[in-house]
Amino acid sequence: MYSTKISALRVEERPREILANQGKEFLRSEELLAILIGSGLPSLSALGIAQSILSTIDFDLNRLGRFTASDFMQFRGIGSARASILIAALELGRRRAAYLVPEEVLRIKSSHDAFQVLYPKFMDLDHEEFWVVHLNRAARLLKVERISAGGIAGTVVDVKMIYKSAIAQHTSTLILAHNHPSGQKQASQADRDVTKKNSGSWKTI
Template sequence: MQEIQDKALGIKNWAAEDRPREKLLLKGKASLTDAELIAILLGTGTASLSALDLAKKVLQTTGNNLDELARLNITDLIKTKGIGEAKAITIVAALELGRRRKELSIIEKPRITSSKDAFHQVSADLMDLPHEEFWIILTNRANRIVKKQQISSGGVAGTVADPKMIFKLAVAELASGLILAHNHPSGNLNASQADIALTKKIKEAGVLLEIQLLDHIIVAGKRYFSFADEGML
């Protein structure tokens, strides 16, 4: 009888939607409680407690307050029966990562308000190259930079920018705005027919995905050409 009860305690015997790991896969991380997230960190429970029950015990020692839990050290954590050194280290490491992320999020990312701002973001990457490269800047609704990334690198005469790759990155980052950028090693500031055609194609695709094309910057040494400034968007 006792053996049957012990087996029932195991998370593996629960319905898939009730197991923390499976629940995360099925419903997303936001659906999990604090205890369920800690249970995933713990991995296993004890002979008499499931990982989730053990996680609840850990939380109870701090009044279910994550800030208080983050202040505990390894010695504090192993006072809870069932929490050994390895589990304590895992909890401390996870909470430290959260603290560091919180610190970084305080630093606001640069905001793009003009073609000059966009040029300054890519000029160091493009202005002195002997070959063409294509970059994108992704922004959020506040026009703050979410990500800047090189898309392709080519020869002196040109490079290929794949719209599918551009929008794959933009969608993955949940971007609201997009700025294209590439260089002309020749120093020619004029947009080619290929540049114009690509810009039109990206703008049209962006409308469908609700990702606005904000500008296309052509870098030629210390100078630049802006599609937005020239009314070409």
Template sequence: METYPSGQLPMKAWAEDDRPREKMVLKGRHQLTDAELMAILLGSGNRAESAFGLAQRILLSVDNDLNELGKRSLHDLMQFKGIGQAKALTIAAALELGRRRHLTEVRHRPQVRASRDAFQLLSGILEDLPHEEFWVLLLNRANRVIGREQISSGGMAGTVVDSKIVFRKALECKASSLILSHNHPSGQLQPSQADIELTRKLKEGGALLDIGILDHLIVGERNYYSFADEGML
């Protein structure tokens, strides 16, 4: 019988929509934390902790840095109680696939020359969502895309954007500039006062870090609003 420390429950005792597998089915993979995704890979934990608790402990050992985790050998991974060769291989294989995906993206880095280019890269993500999401395109000095990151997800009326997360993503990727983007599920493309203030705040923050904000797109149904094109930057 599994015995968990006080305050911890096995994942099968969690509310159904909080369990990582069920959460992915219901809400999509972007809504899961790194620990929840790893818990799915692990499948089970050990007698003292759930798969989620084990995943948290593994990530904590590398300060939640997936790049650092990718450097760990099978032997390193197997030092964690509950990680045998099979689970270590599963983690290593998943990280290697992520690395190869990144290499593929690097080989096919599109260049953003105008707002339409950015819209084409983002429309497939944002156009048909029933809720607001905020994304950034990360660009190098040649305005080639080196990353595309979701920053936040909210409701019909808006989503909260943490500038610290935006610039952390930029610094991690060594981005020279950013293109901000979010959708308006209503289809109304005009920026709200909150959109304008957020853009100004991020532009000022980027200037301190020498990271340019090239544009902010508001994506609607088959169309978009560009802060740069409208002289709002």
């Protein structure tokens, strides 16, 4: 645990100096987080605060991406202003990931391609959302669209809204997807009911 002030560390050990002199790839996760935190407390450095945050989630950055401002503010040295900075930085990272779709995936040829497009939309959610991927006749990506957002146990799907959007986009093929925040991979009864209710309108693959 880094309990001393960052200024007490050797210059070459300070996160900002490492960033400036060696590059971002040489920084550990707690050092990147410490730069965002900025400064620490008399008895606990920014590095110490960062390490205490990450140690509670076993340094799992996916879990960190789901933190709310309240989650951050449970730690010593993190007030509302610093929590806002951390939330904003994580959101920028999530939005950047949403744009990192390889050029070849602009044509959906497999379920893996669809996963690459949709995963950034779902990865940090603590509630269910329903998304649609619109494709043209050549299976090229036209649009990725959120249809609805719900709670931790479900979300409402309005088939009419899906068709309305598909007509507007001149869509030939739709990929429908939603997440389970619990991590449960099996379809819920509500999922089965929606599929059965609309089985005459679309087919599942």
